[in-house]
Amino acid sequence: MLECDEIMAEALTTDTQRIARGLRHGDVALLHELVEQYQFRLVRYLIYLLGRRDSVDDLVQETWLRVLERGRSYNGSSRFEPWLFTIARNLTIDHLRKRRNFSLDSGNHDSSDDPEQHREPAFLASSAPSPFELAVRTEEAHRIAHTLDTLEPIYREALVLRFQEELSLQEMSAVMGVPLTTVSSRIYRGLASLRSQMEGDEHAN
Amino acid sequence: MQTDLHNEMRQIIDNSLVGEASPEQQQALRKHLLECAACQKYASDSRRAIVSLNGFSFAADPGLTEKVHAALALRAQQLQTTRPNRKRILQISLAALLLTIVGSFAALQVNGALAAALHLPLVQAQAGLVTLWIAPSWCFALLLPALLLVSARSANRKGQII
Numbered sequence: 001m002l003e004c005d006e007i008m009a010e011a012l013t014t015d016t017q018r019i020a021r022g023l024r025h026g027d028v029a030l031l032h033e034l035v036e037q038y039q040f041r042l043v044r045y046l047i048y049l050l051g052r053r054d055s056v057d058d059l060v061q062e063t064w065l066r067v068l069e070r071g072r073s074y075n076g077s078s079r080f081e082p083w084l085f086t087i088a089r090n091l092t093i094d095h096l097r098k099r100r101n102f103s104l105d106s107g108n109h110d111s112s113d114d115p116e117q118h119r120e121p122a123f124l125a126s127s128a129p130s131p132f133e134l135a136v137r138t139e140e141a142h143r144i145a146h147t148l149d150t151l152e153p154i155y156r157e158a159l160v161l162r163f164q165e166e167l168s169l170q171e172m173s174a175v176m177g178v179p180l181t182t183v184s185s186r187i188y189r190g191l192a193s194l195r196s197q198m199e200g201d202e203h204a205n
Numbered sequence: 206m207q208t209d210l211h212n213e214m215r216q217i218i219d220n221s222l223v224g225e226a227s228p229e230q231q232q233a234l235r236k237h238l239l240e241c242a243a244c245q246k247y248a249s250d251s252r253r254a255i256v257s258l259n260g261f262s263f264a265a266d267p268g269l270t271e272k273v274h275a276a277l278a279l280r281a282q283q284l285q286t287t288r289p290n291r292k293r294i295l296q297i298s299l300a301a302l303l304l305t306i307v308g309s310f311a312a313l314q315v316n317g318a319l320a321a322a323l324h325l326p327l328v329q330a331q332a333g334l335v336t337l338w339i340a341p342s343w344c345f346a347l348l349l350p351a352l353l354l355v356s357a358r359s360a361n362r363k364g365q366i367i
Contacts, residue, residue, distance in 0.1 A: 026281055026284060026285070028277060028278060028281045031277050031281075032274055032277070035270060035273055035274060035277070036270070039265045039269075039270055039273070040263065040264070040265045043263055043265045043269075044261075044263040047263055057266065057269050057272075060265075060269060060273065061269075061272060061273050061276055064273050064276070064277055065276060065277065065280050068277055068280055068281060068284070069280070069284070131263070132261060135261040135262050135263050136260065136261060137260050137261060137262045138257070138259075138260030139260075140253060140256065140257035140260050141257050141258075141259075141260025141261050142260075143257065144254065144257050144258075145261075159258060160258070162223065163255050163258050164258055164259075168224075169223070169224070169225070184223060184225065187219075187223050188219050188223070191219065191222065191251060191254060191255070194254035194255075194257070194258075195247075195250045195251050195254050197254070198250045198253055198254055198257075199250055
């Protein structure tokens with residue numbers, strides 16, 4: 001098993017190095033390949049981050065353009081996904097700040113139990129259908145769609161990065177720009193909200 | 206206290222789901238779950254919550270993907286025309302260096318004639334030649350690549366479309 005892990009690690013390193021080389025040279029063919037490979041995951045991440053579908057398309061395009069322009073800053077020493085999501089996250093924060101004085105998160109939020117401190121402002125609420133409700137495919141997902149909709153962006157983000165993208169805690173810390181303890185805390189809070197929904201539905205039934 | 210034990214086990218369940226539980230903790234948890242229905246339910250609800258996240262399908266719009274491909278191709282073309290041509294910069298720098306070497310050699314050869322024409326001691330003429338001509342030439346030749354690169358990048362930044 002150890003040998004298998006080593007082989008996989010080596011393959012991963014080779015792949016990340018290939019991507020780094022290609023990005024350094026502005027290899028458009030490689031970029032097209034990356035778009036095909038990561039587009040769906042990027043869209044999903046941005047939907048979880050924003051909690052809405054509008055603006056996602058623009059942010060996806062901007063993210064890939066930024067990947068092309070800043071390709072030299074990716075050195076291949078870590079996986080491509082965390083770097084990609086970091087770019088997307090930073091663009092999302094800039095996008096939200098331009099619209100209004102809204103912050104996705106701040107260093108003080110996790111130490112406070114006051115949800116009002118980081119609740120999404122009412123003017124960002126959309127009358128459009130929730131992207132989670134539109135994307136439901138199973139009964140279980142239907143149960144948690146509303147919870148995801150109302151969950152704070154930072155906890156939604158923690159859930160998608162850990163349980164969908166399967167990033168390590170260290171990778172998540174790099175993407176989110178917070179300490180490991182904060183990453184864990186956000187995952188627990190997100191999970192607790194989903195679990196409450198599961199328990200609540202069972203009581204109702 | 207019983208409540209403390211359950212809270213501790215639930216914390217281990219959370220840690221385990223996140224991938225933070227130590228082997229000892231996992232072993233203690235496995236043993237506890239054999240006897241505790243409440244914690245079994247907690248673990249089960251947590252796992253179901255995680256699995257339920259797989260029940261969403263966020264399909265990327267094919268039109269968006271095509272749009273991204275087109276935007277990337279256009280942007281790459283723009284960058285190609287404005288990016289510093291490193292090969293050209295290297296050629297110019299090497300040419301300048303060669304000229305400096307030849308020029309310095311030639312200058313030292315005519316040093317004697319120059320000293321005679323200016324009625325200066327040979328050493329003094331040589332010192333003046335090195336200070337006023339050879340040294341600045343070498344400095345310029347060695348700094349030229351950096352100057353060209355900075356100039357090209359500055360022009361690139363001005364030409365970038367935001």
